[in-house]
Amino acid sequence: MQQTIITIIESKLAPREITPSDRVCHACWLRTKREAVRMNNQDENRQPLIEITDNEQQEQNRPAPAEIPQSELTSTMETQRIVLPDYRRAANSTHTCVFPNCSSNTLHNISDKLRATILHNHKFYLPKLARVCGEHLSINLWDTLYDSENSIQTFTVDQIQHVFSFVNQFNPSLDFENLQDMDERLFQYWIGLTKIKFNNLIEEVPRISELRKGCLGLAALLIKLRTGDSDERISSLVQIPRRTLEGLMDNVREILCQDFVSRNLGIDVLSRAELLQHNLIIPNGLFGSDNNAIVICDGTYIYINKSSNYSFQKDTYSLHKYKNLLKPFLIVASDGYIVDCFGPYKATTSDSVIINNLFSSPDSALRLYFRNNDVFILDRGFRDSISLLQGCGYKPYMPESLIEGEHQLTTAQANRSRCVTICRWVVEVINGYFKRDFKLLRQEYFHRSLPHMMQNFRIAAALLNKFGARLQDNEYANDILATIRQNITLRNNLAEMVEAVNMNRRSSNFQNITEDQENIYFPVLEYRDLILFALGTYQIRQARSYYGEHMRFHGGCRIEVCNELNINASEYNLRGSEDTILIRGKIKSRHVSRKQYYIYLLVDINVPGRAGIVEYCCSCLVGRRTVGCCAHTMTLVWYLGWARHQQNITAPAGFLDDIVIRDDEEYT
Numbered sequence: 001m002q003q004t005i006i007t008i009i010e011s012k013l014a015p016r017e018i019t020p021s022d023r024v025c026h027a028c029w030l031r032t033k034r035e036a037v038r039m040n041n042q043d044e045n046r047q048p049l050i051e052i053t054d055n056e057q058q059e060q061n062r063p064a065p066a067e068i069p070q071s072e073l074t075s076t077m078e079t080q081r082i083v084l085p086d087y088r089r090a091a092n093s094t095h096t097c098v099f100p101n102c103s104s105n106t107l108h109n110i111s112d113k114l115r116a117t118i119l120h121n122h123k124f125y126l127p128k129l130a131r132v133c134g135e136h137l138s139i140n141l142w143d144t145l146y147d148s149e150n151s152i153q154t155f156t157v158d159q160i161q162h163v164f165s166f167v168n169q170f171n172p173s174l175d176f177e178n179l180q181d182m183d184e185r186l187f188q189y190w191i192g193l194t195k196i197k198f199n200n201l202i203e204e205v206p207r208i209s210e211l212r213k214g215c216l217g218l219a220a221l222l223i224k225l226r227t228g229d230s231d232e233r234i235s236s237l238v239q240i241p242r243r244t245l246e247g248l249m250d251n252v253r254e255i256l257c258q259d260f261v262s263r264n265l266g267i268d269v270l271s272r273a274e275l276l277q278h279n280l281i282i283p284n285g286l287f288g289s290d291n292n293a294i295v296i297c298d299g300t301y302i303y304i305n306k307s308s309n310y311s312f313q314k315d316t317y318s319l320h321k322y323k324n325l326l327k328p329f330l331i332v333a334s335d336g337y338i339v340d341c342f343g344p345y346k347a348t349t350s351d352s353v354i355i356n357n358l359f360s361s362p363d364s365a366l367r368l369y370f371r372n373n374d375v376f377i378l379d380r381g382f383r384d385s386i387s388l389l390q391g392c393g394y395k396p397y398m399p400e401s402l403i404e405g406e407h408q409l410t411t412a413q414a415n416r417s418r419c420v421t422i423c424r425w426v427v428e429v430i431n432g433y434f435k436r437d438f439k440l441l442r443q444e445y446f447h448r449s450l451p452h453m454m455q456n457f458r459i460a461a462a463l464l465n466k467f468g469a470r471l472q473d474n475e476y477a478n479d480i481l482a483t484i485r486q487n488i489t490l491r492n493n494l495a496e497m498v499e500a501v502n503m504n505r506r507s508s509n510f511q512n513i514t515e516d517q518e519n520i521y522f523p524v525l526e527y528r529d530l531i532l533f534a535l536g537t538y539q540i541r542q543a544r545s546y547y548g549e550h551m552r553f554h555g556g557c558r559i560e561v562c563n564e565l566n567i568n569a570s571e572y573n574l575r576g577s578e579d580t581i582l583i584r585g586k587i588k589s590r591h592v593s594r595k596q597y598y599i600y601l602l603v604d605i606n607v608p609g610r611a612g613i614v615e616y617c618c619s620c621l622v623g624r625r626t627v628g629c630c631a632h633t634m635t636l637v638w639y640l641g642w643a644r645h646q647q648n649i650t651a652p653a654g655f656l657d658d659i660v661i662r663d664d665e666e667y668t
Contacts, residue, residue: 081154087119088151089159092127097136100150101652104133112165114185118142119163124151127159137185139436140192140226149655191219192226192437197467205259208252216240217248221256224249225460228439253452256459264462266340267369278333278470281477283423286484287375287397294334294375296427297382299351300434301325302344302453304445318347326450328457329354332427334377336471338461344454352384359385359392370394377424402621411492414625419484422535422628426471433464476528480535483627490626494602495617497572503584504598504619510560510584520561521581521605523612525641533610533637535628542631543638546587548651558586559636576604576614585636597623597632613637 024032090098097104108131115126124145126132145151188194193201201218208214220234231249235242263269275293288294303325307313316324326344329351333339345354358366372393378385380398389396399420400413409417435442438460445453474480498504513520525533530540562582574580581603589595602615617623618632629637643649 080157082157082160083154085153087123087125087155088146088153089125089127089155090130090145091150091152092129092159094129094131096131097133098126098130098145099132099136099141100148102133102136104135106134107131108134108137108185111183111185113183114189117186117189118145122146125155125159125163128162137188138192140189140439141436142189147655149653190226191222193222193467198222201260201466204263205255207255207259211248211251211255213240213248214252217245217252218256220245221249221252221459225438225440225456228443250452253455253459256462257455260466261458261462264465265338265458267365270337270339272369272371275333275339278335278337280334280471281473282481282484283334283375283377285481286419286423287377287395292373292375292395293370294377294423295339295370296332296334296377296424297330297351297355298332298379298427298431299327299329299343299345299354299381300431301327302441302445302457303443304450305447307447315346315348321347326445326453327354328454329358330427330430330461332430334423334426336426336430336433336468338430338465341458341461344457350384351379351381355382355385356388359388367392377420379424407621408619408624409622411490411495411624411626414622415488415627417622418535418625418627419488422480422484425538429471430464433468434460437464474531474536476531479532483532483535487626491573492615492617492624492626493573493575494600494615495624497574498598498600498617500572503600509562511562512558512560520559520583520640522583522603522640523608523610524645525610525637527642529610530634530638530642533613533629534634539629539631539634540638543635544643544649544652546590546631546635547639547643547649548654549590550588551651552657559640560584560586574602574615576602577606579605580614581605583636583640585632587632587635599623599633599636601633601636613641 094107096102097107110126110130110132119125122143122145124142182195184195187198191198198219202208202215208218211217216238220238220240223229223234223237224231229237231242231246235245238245240248272293275295276290279288279294283294284290301318301321303321303323304316306324307316313324316326318325325347327347327349328341328343329345330341331339342354342358358364361367370392374394376389376394376396378396378398380401382396382398383401386396386398397416397420399417400409402409434457438456440456441460531537534540560583562584583601583603585599585601587597587599589597598619600615600617601613604612604614606612607614616629616633616637618630620630620632622630623633
């Protein structure tokens with residue numbers, strides 16, 4: 001107690017050393033004693049908010065703050081970490097985008113107004129030095145940052161002071177009557193367009209400006225498409241009564257459909273010569289020519305609520321998705337330009353029925369627009385419409401299906417399927433853009449809004465055509481096309497040998513080298529080699545996920561080397577020289593827990609690089625292909641040829657490992 005009183009006296013008076021000859025009056029003694037008791041009680045009741053660093057003992061031995069120099073005090077503040085349970089932050093770095101796994105080198109500063117908005121809406125703080133790339137700045141994925149793998153829960157004192165410095169700048173209302181006064185980043189956060197694009201949209205549709213508060217109605221409609229917020233919330237944001245705002249948005253929506261959508265969407269606004277310009281190198285080289293249009297067709301889903309209208313409920317319930325939904329239908333060029341969209345169709349209507357309805361009449365607009373030998377790239381859901389399209393003079397292509405009684409596609413079937421999927425992914429990307437950029441289209445639609453659903457969908461499609469970026473040819477497109485033409489007629493001799501000698505059941509000829517993988521020979525590959533081996537990047541991304549799965553729960557994928565290949569290589573026409581080794585890997589299926597696939601790689605030790613992998617096959621459905629490879633084969637090639645030579649290769653989304661309680665069997 002005496003030491004505490006002396007400390008308080010020191011804080012009240014000018015700092016000096018207390019000597020034994022010093023005296024204090026009784027009144028000051030009592031007052032100081034009461035103050036000491038009060039401070040001790042506060043310390044006992046205070047919750048520990050600050051995490052002590054590893055130098056805890058050194059921190060406790062520091063002198064009082066009044067005796068610490070300013071530079072040392074600043075350093076102390078920076079080392080303290082405060083845990084805020086309900087808030088997260090990004091890393092304070094200028095070198096990377098705040099979104100995880102982003103490799104963009106074009107990074108932008110973040111304004112304090114945008115920081116305040118994101119902190120208010122998503123409880124996520126962007127530090128002073130944080131940067132964001134142009135792509136993530138334009139798309140609306142800020143809500144994913146809180147649970148991302150690189151979010152941080154601890155804050156420094158300096159960062160909290162920064163929050164207090166800009167939080168007063170936050171204004172929940174947006175003044176769209178004075179666009180030039182609004183912060184550019186904040187404007188793009190809410191609208192999804194830059195000020196320049198927004199002004200271009202108003203100039204293209206002058207009737208909006210003629211409406212009273214027309215610009216505000218356009219901004220509100222774009223906010224609703226982008227955020228999916230309720231009319232009540234948007235009305236409070238733009239400070240207009242809800243009913244007034246709803247009427248204003250209805251008028252703007254009608255004007256956009258009449259004046260904007262009609263100029264940027266549909267076969268009436270796209271001449272055939274313009275459509276041919278949207279062909280990319282790979283689809284044009286595989287299926288088309290300079291005079292053939294190439295389009296990709298697919299249906300997408302918009303989920304809706306259940307209905308008390310039983311007839312509508314039956315029409316909208318999907319036994320495939322186990323949800324109520326409606327189906328818009330898209331026709332897309334090979335670079336992502338949306339040629340047209342139709343619908344909405346019932347959930348029970350198949351893609352084949354939709355395209356049959358669109359092309360069945362000889363006088364239909366689509367029959368008159370497309371010409372003989374135009375190419376339609378489809379999925380297996382269109383198999384019942386192939387004969388109709390062929391009868392119209394078109395060339396439809398879709399992935400192959402299994403022959404009855406077989407468990408694996410033949411090499412020719414697998415190669416033809418890969419040629420289709422290497423072109424068809426574009427329509428899936430466009431479907432993703434709808435759900436990414438317009439949250440209204442990815443959440444469950446309320447029934448009262450359904451009359452406007454297809455109008456909103458067409459407006460979104462027109463906005464993607466007008467302001468969205470077109471997909472570009474892969475930088476290795478010509479090399480990929482040359483590789484496809486070179487390998488499409490090759491037989492998979494290794495797969496025939498594996499099947500003939502029933503090698504999947506042989507174990508005596510193979511030695512497990514999983515624990516000694518550093519000593520196994522395999523050609524060192526560059527990332528470019530991986531892309532040309534797989535003919536794309538999809539299988540490479542899958543390889544990292546397969547690797548993470550096996551490293552987490554199975555101790556790595558099992559890799560074996562054949563010690564003695566007692567087989568006449570010439571009998572099966574195996575390619576490569578006599579100095580070849582056969583590597584076998586075992587990869588567990590990502591769909592069926594008890595199923596595993598066998599991957600075989602025939603490697604010529606005299607040939608460096610990608611050419612050293614002379615043959616490969618897998619026991620999965622498409623494992624016989626010689627055009628590209630499956631994800632299981634890519635996992636083995638990715639690890640042996642590239643990943644094990646890199647540093648800091650980690651499994652993706654590691655922060656999700658401990659979310660659920662797993663059975664002990666899952667770890668074995």
